[in-house]
Amino acid sequence: MYRTNGGAATSFGVVGELKGPLWFKKRVYSDYRMDHADVRWKNNHTVSINNHKINLGEGETYSD
Template sequence: MGFKDKTNRLSKLRSWFTVIFSSLLSLVLLLELLRFLIISKELFKTTHSPDNNYKIEFYLTNGGATTSFGVIGKLDGPLWFEKTIYNDYRMDHANVEWINNHTVSINNHILDLKKGETYSD
């Protein structure tokens, strides 16, 4: 029935809420699709902690002719979840050294993964 249903205020509010909410969701989907198509992301390095409890994947990002390269480090989590722990702009490599089972040095930035530390430039 949509906007034709004018029996009470709740039906009008529900109609407007549905239109606004679905429009916002469509906009978010469109922006994510554009980001996916424009910004390329390429896996170039994978590293594991000494005890194999942590796995970090490093991606080289390229936004096109007007932006510089960047490095993103993603920590694998449970199921299909990932956490971005390292994000550095104007960088095209990742020097990774594990200090211990849960502390890693990435391009001289020390992150304690047990505490949930991250780095973003």
Template sequence: MKKGYNLGSFYLILVCLGLAVYSFYSNLSHTWLVAPPNYILLIFSLLAMILGIIGFKDKRNWRTKTRSWLTVIISTLLSIIFFLAILLSLFASSFGVNEHIKTVQSPDGDYTIDFYRYDAGAAGSFGIRGELNGPLWFKKRIYYRDTEEQVEVEWKNDRTVSINNHTLNLKEGETYGY
């Protein structure tokens, strides 16, 4: 059973690392965000750390010892990063940086878009952000515009939406404002 903890924790932390890297990439390239929220990734990385520590009991060869050390080191670093990301998002949301404006649905109910007002304060800009909701926690930013304070949404049909006079075909994956 010691082998299961060692190998399982190593694979779990590799999955967490992969999801964290993809989450960072998807935020930069505005693709679908398929990674779970940061608090879920924090729980997974803490679980991998605990299982990695238990895996130290497996002393069959140098690979198992190295795998346990790598698991504990990577999971500790990821746990710290996820914890800081959660604190930063809680701190930012407490000052109204991301204020939910409204949620709109397509006429057939297939698409749901959440709109947020963001404000970086004196250090940055303000504007409107629109996120298309997918299954589970999946999201994709489809509208991002600085210096706007209001959002006007009009559905042209079941797949086409006009946001502040900018038409987007959601079926084609169009975005605006990047």
């Protein structure tokens, strides 16, 4: 998870990525107008980020 800043004309955002093999990454969460992330693992395959449930085992993602 990391926070993004698009500059003077845009707001902060939060991005979550999973590390893959070698240098590959998969973006699983992207939310605009956020400056923090509340991350809670529900089980081995499901994570809740800012009250958005994402089932990583099914390949789900969230983008706002």
